[in-house]
Amino acid sequence: MERVLSAADTVAIVGAGTMGTGVAQVAATAGHWTLIYDTRPGAAKKSVEDIRAGLERQLFRGKITDRELEKLLSRLHPVELIEEFGDARLVFEAIVEDLGVKQSLFKKLESVCGENTLLTTNTSSLSITAIASALSRPANLVGMHFFNPAPIMKLVEVVSGVETSREAAEAVYETAVMWGKNPVHARSTPGFIVNRVARPFYAEALRLLEEGAADVPTLDAVMRDCGGFRMGPFELMDLIGNDVNYAVTCSVFSAFHMDPRFLPSLIQKELVDGGLLGRKTGRGFYDYSASTEKIRPSSAGPGTPPTAILAEGELGIMEALIPLWEEAGIQVTRKAGEEAAFILGDVRIALTDGRTATRRAADSGNSNTLLFDLALDYRQATRIALTPAAGASEGALQAAIGLFEAAGKEVSVITDAPGMSVMRTVCMLANEGADAVLYRVCDAAAVDIAMQQGVNYPLGPLAWADRIGPGRVLKVLENLQHAYGLDRYRPSLLLRRIVESGQCFLGRSG
Secondary structure (H helix, E strand, O other), rough: OOOOOOOOOOEEEEEEOHHHHHHHHHHHHOOEEEEEOOOOOOHHHHHHHHHHHHHHHHHHHHOHOOOOHHHHHHHHEEEOOOHHHHHEEEEEOOOOHHHHHHHHHHHHHHHHHOOOOOOOOOOOOOOHHHOOOOOOOOOHEEEEEEEOOOOOOOEEEEEEEOOOOOOHHHHHHHHHHHHOOOEEEOOOOOOOOOHHHHHHHHHHHHHHHHOOOOOOOHHHHHHHOOOOOOOHHHHHHHEEEEHHHHHHHHHHHHOHHHHHHHHOOOOHHHHHHHHEEHHHOEEEEEOOOOOOOOOOOOOOOOOOOOEEEEEEOOOOOHHHHHHHHHHHHOOOEEEEOOEEEEOOOOEEEEEOOOOHHHHHHHHOOOOOOOEEEOOOOOOOOEEEEEEEOOOOOHHHHHHHHHHHHHHOEEEOOOOOOOOOOOHHHHHHHHHHHHHHOOOOOOOOOHHHHHHHHHOOOOOOOOHHHHHOHHHHHHHHHHHHHHHHHHHHOOOOHHHHHHHHHHEEEEEEEE
16 A cells, blocks of 8 residues: 555545545645546535535635635535546545445446545445455455534544455555544444444433433533533534434444444434434424524522531542532531532432432432532533432432532432443443444444544543542442343443453553
8 A cells, every 4th residue: 555645646536425535625725636526416416506606605604715725625526426536545435324336436436546546435334344344455444434514523534344454544644634624543344433332322312211200401510511522412512402312222233233322212212203314304303493482491499408418438529529518608518428529408419320219318318418420620510400209308419409409519419220320321431432342343443533522521521530530430230230120221341341450541540
């Protein structure tokens, strides 16, 4: 395999839809003579016009100059025959997700292009190895999975099949770097990195909804305002399209031989069956019609703020709450203890560990037990989720609400669910990331780069696990597995190794 591309090399795009158009713009911006082909009459020309329209908007906002716009457009060339790809050093395919159709296309490209032409596919669901199996030069085929919109999103998953040459994968990786992207290497397995590791973000929210832990707006608000995610899971599913999100989940579930970790949701299936696909149909988990009043997340009324609290045990990440209460004028005293908690008289308030509040009340012998959820940053969080044990008094709940309101937080009270919302989701994301590393899909750094750059997570799941403490993540998962009796929550073997060795995912602890 020859060198990485230079700006003088020709790039060819097959498929003038949204992704093909976006990648054509990326290639032309990097200086390449860029050919665009599509079997649909006029589609390649429309692709160039769509790029022009987008650039003119940038011109209006002062992001580019007239000269830059014209130079970029001069590099874009619609073609009517795939035979015109003969000089291309890299061909990028973004057509229908059909194995037979892709195999036929790449066989045709092999007959047209040179022996050292890099053949790349944007597939998100098909095996690179399977596509390459029809080729005479399978070593040249590499997955080059962009994220929409391609000109803006930085992540590119560079995916190697069994027969992909190391040289080809490295050339595609370096080309992506030259194009201003943040590429990561991945092995061809179902979902690659992002579509695999992201499944719990949707799955745990859907399970909490099924169990009646809270309504859709509240679950979204907790993940945004407490967890720091840019969008809540239901907002994001509606934006992606419930049909698309459900199809990806089903594809990953099937590809992993019905592993319960990837079990699709019946609630989402019902919406898909009913044509309630989200924003594109005007209704999904939310109703987007102009006449519909937006439902607000549930927030508790004013609680009873305390004047003093007792902090018991080694607080760990709970320690970040102490300065907030002290700034609010609440006196904090400390006491040694086996289990970390905040004490208000006979009320015990602790961070969720994967048990229900009711289970923890039974284990401690204190019915006035309440749990709160994980936050990305307790100082910056504007909302906290609380859940009371079944036997907790109304006074205990009001005391806990008042405590967090004193720190400037809105409080959402949810039904007693194991692991609550942010904690269980983050632990499951970290667990899936750990399994991706364990099964050599990618390395730990690639997991975090992919999830931050590809789906805008506020922190990589493995870095988040290190911040929480791998031991705490393991405990949460074990408690979730015990509470549900489901293999879905089984801890990754790599997570166990990390805990047993006293290490962290991204470096040695302590």
